[in-house]
Amino acid sequence: MRIKDACTRHVICIPQHQTVRAAARLMQAKYVGALIVVDADADALVPIGILTDSDIVKAVVANHANPDSTAVAEIMTAVVVTCQDESDLKEAIQIMAFHGIRRLPVVDEYGHLTGIVAVDDVYGALVDSLQSLTQAFSPE
Template identity: 40%
Template sequence: MPIGEICNREVVIAETSLPVTEAAQLMRAHHVGDLVVVEERAGRRHPVGIVTDRDIVVEVVAAGVNPEALKVGDIMGSDVATVREGEGLFEALRYMRDKGVRRMPVVDAAGGLVGILTLDDLLGLLAEEMMELAKLVSHERQRESVARH
């Protein structure tokens, strides 16, 4: 199944110039743990980084830095790992594991942002698939029991 079919297409974005305090407020308002930092290129948004709630806690709050003095570009992870929307689920999971990330922007062939893939979303999807497999096993047992009587 291509990642483009299962990724979340409602991505909360920010530009590098957004103040950190506004980034935190944006995360709170949208109930998300990250913002994809984008740059406009040829009329398309291209991911250039990610800033997470953990980045804000570790790099700003715990370090005692004044959040008013920082922009998203100052604390974002700039080595952003992306996955193309045509990639399969297994490949995306492997790539997330290899890169050690829980969130990954999904891009089209030109590198434009189309969605985001999160570990939480994947766990939910896989749990649903496992539930369907369990129902299949249970159904087969019932069918076999009826057939033997």
């Protein structure tokens, strides 16, 4: 299975200049634990960072920083690990395991954001594959 068939296509993004409070409100409104940070001035969505709810807790809440004056770019993870949308599920799992990450932005051949795959998406794809296998070999 290719990762583009298992990933979530609707990715919630935020420009790097936005405040941490704006990011937290967006996470709350969209029921997500991570945002892909993009360059607002770019023509296409290219991931330049990722911001998780854990990043906010560790960098802002625990340090008593001001979420209204702290920019997303200040606390995001700037080294974005991605996978190609044509990659297979096994490769995405290996990337996630190697880097110890639960969310993996998916990009096309030009580095443009096309989706995101989370551990839950991987579990779902694996369950679907196992169910198909079970049905193929079960007596009718």
